[in-house]
Amino acid sequence: MQLAQHQRRPRLELQLRHHPDHLHALYRESQDQTERARWHALWLLARGQSIPEVARNLGYTDRWVRQVIHRYNQGLPMKNLRHENKGRAPLVPPELQEPFRQALLQPHPRDGLWSIRHAAEWLAERLGRPVDGRRAWYWMRRLGLAPLRPRPRHREADAKRQEAFKKSSF
Incomplete structure (x- = not known):
C-alpha cells in the first residue's frame, strides 16, 4: 500500500505595495477595528x-494572518465591507408607509x-406586485397596528352557561 506524500504549502510572501511607514500610518489612522487590525498585521x-x-x-491565529496577507496581495480592501452593506430596500417605501x-x-x-x-391586497395594489400576508402582518405590527377581529366562538357554546361560569369564577 502506497501512501500519499505530504506536500508543503508554498511559502506565503507579502508583496509590499506600500512602504512600511505608510502601512503604519494607515494602521494608526484607521477608524474601523477590523481594518485597523489588518493594517497593523501588515x-x-x-x-x-x-x-x-x-x-x-x-x-x-496564523490562519487569520495568512488570510490578511492573501487579501493584501490580491489588492482587496482592508475594510470590513459588512458595515457598508445597506441591505435590501424595505417592502413598503417610506412614502407609502404613512398612507398605509x-x-x-x-x-x-x-x-x-x-x-x-385585506392589508396584503391593499399593499399589492399600490406596489404592483403580490404581497404575502406575513409581510403585511409585519408592516401592520411595525406601524403599531394589528388586525382586529372578534374572538372565535364555538358553534355549540351555551351563552347562559358561560355567563354563569363568569359570575361564579370571581
Missing part, C-alpha cells in the same frame, strides 16, 4: 516579524374590519 510583517509572531502579538397607516386606521371599505388578507 505593518508588523513588513517590519520583519514572522506570521506566528504577528499572530501571537495581535492575539489572532392612515388606511388601516379607517374602517375597511368591504366589511369594516382589516384582516391580514
Whole structure:
C-alpha cells in the first residue's frame, strides 16, 4: 500500500505595495477595528516579524494572518465591507408607509374590519406586485397596528352557561 506524500504549502510572501511607514500610518489612522487590525498585521510583517509572531502579538491565529496577507496581495480592501452593506430596500417605501397607516386606521371599505388578507391586497395594489400576508402582518405590527377581529366562538357554546361560569369564577 502506497501512501500519499505530504506536500508543503508554498511559502506565503507579502508583496509590499506600500512602504512600511505608510502601512503604519494607515494602521494608526484607521477608524474601523477590523481594518485597523489588518493594517497593523501588515505593518508588523513588513517590519520583519514572522506570521506566528504577528499572530501571537495581535492575539489572532496564523490562519487569520495568512488570510490578511492573501487579501493584501490580491489588492482587496482592508475594510470590513459588512458595515457598508445597506441591505435590501424595505417592502413598503417610506412614502407609502404613512398612507398605509392612515388606511388601516379607517374602517375597511368591504366589511369594516382589516384582516391580514385585506392589508396584503391593499399593499399589492399600490406596489404592483403580490404581497404575502406575513409581510403585511409585519408592516401592520411595525406601524403599531394589528388586525382586529372578534374572538372565535364555538358553534355549540351555551351563552347562559358561560355567563354563569363568569359570575361564579370571581
